[in-house]
Amino acid sequence: MSLIAFLGAIETGLLFGLVALGVFLSFRVLNFPDLTVDGSLPLGAAVAATLIVLGWNPWIATAMAMLGGAMAGLVTAWLNVRLKILHLLASILTMIALYSVNLRIMGRPNQPLLGEETVFTPLEAFGLPFYVTSLILFFVVALVIKLMLDWFLSSQIGLAMRATGANARMARAQGVRTEAMVLLGMALSNALVALAGALFAQAQGGADVSMGVGVIVVGLAAVIMGEAVMSTRVIILATLACVIGSILYRLAVALALNADFIGLQAQDLKLITALLVVIAMTLPGMRGKFLKRVKA
Amino acid sequence: MLKLAQKAVAAALLAALPFTAQAADKSVKVTSIVEHPALDATRDGIRDELEAQGFKAGEGLRWEYQSAQGDTGTAAQIARKFVGDRADVIVAIATPSAQAAVAAARGSIPVVFSAVTDPVAARLVKSWEEPGGNVTGVSDALPLERHLDLAQEILPDLKRLGVLFNPGEVNSVSTVASLKEAAGARGIQVVEGSAPDTNSVLGAARSLVGRVDAIYIPTDNTVVSALEAVVKVGQDSKLPVLAADTASVPRGAIAAVGFDYYDVGRQTGKIVAEILRGKPAGEIPVQGIETVTLSVNPASAERMGVTLPEAVLSRAEVVQ
Missing domain, CATH: 3.40.50.2300 (Response regulator)
Structure with missing residues (x-):
């Protein structure tokens, strides 16, 4: 694996770490299985790409993309808490609707950004290679978002949101407005996913309507991998685990891309990725068992 | 913060990275967004044309093919890998892979796209006649x-x-x-x-x-x-x-x-061979379908x- 490929994997991992944080917020904190993600990632990409091409400042375009993601999350939450549609179905409905919405926003299925001014353009002035600048930017963004999320989840509202997910009835008895918590949490979660989409489109050279396919699976895998490889007893570790899990997943993909030396071919990629993830998740446990056996 | 075992796993992952030495052979690295009969036929056409032009995989040509298997995140990683491997030519089949390759190569490595319908609208090239930017290719716009x-x-x-x-x-x-x-x-x-x-x-x-x-x-x-x-x-x-x-x-x-995507591949292979022989990619006009x-x-x-x-x-x- 070359340095560029290695840094590229870390970079993609940090970016999908934002998706993992969003998924963590919905699945883990709110206990709300949310598939909106598959639509809100391309939504963020579509909004940012369209606005940038129209001449908007890329940072404002990225902020608008987050706003779009938040609205998508609100729609899912509203379908659930107001119209009483089962959470899973509510999120599926928003996800499929977003496919058409994204096509409408872009006016076509693919909006290229090659040659446009993006959030990376000012960083290139420092003369560093692009694979370093984008890595630094993604690292800073992931770190800031993680710290903000840590702060939020330990604040009064954040604690109320965690209580809503842990035991909604008990939370209501304590005076928490649980419906408002679901609306807020889902908006935040999808805003993070849309942010990832907006940055990804700018790094990758364009937004594509199909880029959301399977994002929820990757996000969920990252969350669960993170939980498997490290302790998540406190919030600051739990959010860190999301990002670590996401980076590990991307390293597994990068490693699988280099697996040709043992006779594996392009079509084996996803199989090898899955096997590497299994190994990464079970090795820590194996070590514990091994040590016990040695002691006995 | 990470336990010892995790550090060990991370170290093992890093140690497994093969830092391969660069040989004097030419290298052509091909990627497509997903497995698909047309895209696979294009790939086979490229390989066969290169072989016909004297660039045989394994004999003077290092050929590598990777599919993103439908995942745009993986497509970005493959593009980075190819740039990191310092390929002589990167061939990207279909629009999403081509955009990722052009974004990662940034003119430093020639990119040849194939099976992209409208390369100008996709911002891969400035125009069909004078593509520039070390990028060219074959469009599969229908006749x-x-x-x-x-x-x-x-x-x-x-x-x-x-x-x-x-x-x-x-x-x-x-x-x-x-x-x-x-x-x-x-x-x-x-x-x-x-x-x-x-x-x-x-x-x-x-x-x-x-x-x-x-x-x-x-x-x-x-x-x-x-x-x-x-x-x-x-x-x-x-x-x-x-x-x-x-x-x-x-x-x-x-x-x-x-038209046959295999023929589109053969046509793409001709362009790749020209670049391997030293012609700058940006000076080769984008081609449309020739054989019907x-x-x-x-x-x-x-x-x-x-x-x-x-x-x-x-x-x-x-x-x-």
């Missing part, structure tokens, strides 16, 4: 004028042409836009039938019955996957179905002026209430 020629030759009274496509496929949307323009100039009205997934193809085909004189199927992955549903509607309602690719003719389309074949299915035409003209039958290279 629509030839398709309309054929449709009018078979159906001289053609006034309303139905077109079935998935509005989510970038190539189909641009094809339909061009089709409307080309057909409009001939006084033919285009009626759209949209099928966002394979399950809705049958319904979309039925919605065209009575509103059109014939159905035209562009190279739309979704609709072509469910072609049999369209053929059935055509046979039940005596509505001729014309296709844009010859592979759909044995499956029941009455005729097609098509006419394929007909008279039996299916009868079932759809059409008799193929003798001139068409005699010209056809493949008769089902």
